[in-house]
Amino acid sequence: MTTAPNSEELKLLKDHIESFPDFPSPGILFRDIFSVFRNQSASQALHSLLKSYALSLKGQIDVVFAIESRGFLFGPYIGQVLGIPFVPIRKKGKLPGVVERLEYGLEYGTDCIEVQEDGGKVGQKALIVDDLIATGGSLTASCQLLKTLGVEVVECFVIMELADLNGRQKVPSKVVSLLQF
Numbered sequence: 001m002t003t004a005p006n007s008e009e010l011k012l013l014k015d016h017i018e019s020f021p022d023f024p025s026p027g028i029l030f031r032d033i034f035s036v037f038r039n040q041s042a043s044q045a046l047h048s049l050l051k052s053y054a055l056s057l058k059g060q061i062d063v064v065f066a067i068e069s070r071g072f073l074f075g076p077y078i079g080q081v082l083g084i085p086f087v088p089i090r091k092k093g094k095l096p097g098v099v100e101r102l103e104y105g106l107e108y109g110t111d112c113i114e115v116q117e118d119g120g121k122v123g124q125k126a127l128i129v130d131d132l133i134a135t136g137g138s139l140t141a142s143c144q145l146l147k148t149l150g151v152e153v154v155e156c157f158v159i160m161e162l163a164d165l166n167g168r169q170k171v172p173s174k175v176v177s178l179l180q181f
């Protein structure tokens, strides 16, 4: 971001993110983005922060991708502010038409994500959006998937970063976060 985000809005936002210990499994402190939408002031602060962030990218991005499912809360709005398309990245078997697919390793087992092959054109500049970066696995896999379309991932944007996990080090593109925990 070229200008620093508004610190009062950031505080309001952070104060309204509820944390749930041991969800969905023991040892995980779950940061719930949905709690923001229960409070009008926090919701408006988030809206304003997203708008400022998006406008700081004006002219630099051709297409916005977001990661199922929580990324869908923000991707379409950022696309709208910039006047550019929004394209979803989804779990296997959810998207119609011709898709590109990437299977990637998890701590246990594998996962698979897809994007419609006409979602981005070779050489286009892309932004990937999600609510949160933890290990960085989802953003890393999404960057790899978009490489198969030939688009260039200029930046990844998240509302929350779990800084201790150092997920951004894994991601092959620049990562911008509004809040760090």
Ligand SMILES: O=P(O)(O)OC[C@H]1O[C@H](OP(=O)(O)OP(=O)(O)O)[C@H](O)[C@@H]1O
Pocket (backbone or CB within 6 Å): 067, 068, 069, 070, 071, 130, 131, 132, 133, 134, 135, 136, 137, 138, 139, 167
């Ligand atoms: O950096 P990572 O370790 O990949 O973790 C971050 C991802 O995990 C969560 O999504 P989740 O897969 O729980 O699904 P959801 O968005 O559908 O709730 C979160 O919304 C991010 O997408």
Ligand SMILES: Nc1ncnc2[nH]cnc12
Pocket (backbone or CB within 6 Å): 028, 029, 030, 031, 032, 132, 134, 162
């Ligand atoms: N701690 C956490 N809170 C919310 N979503 C997550 N996704 C991965 N880790 C998470």
Ligand SMILES: [Mg+2]
Pocket (backbone or CB within 6 Å): 067, 068, 069, 070, 071, 130, 131
């Ligand atoms: Mg998610």
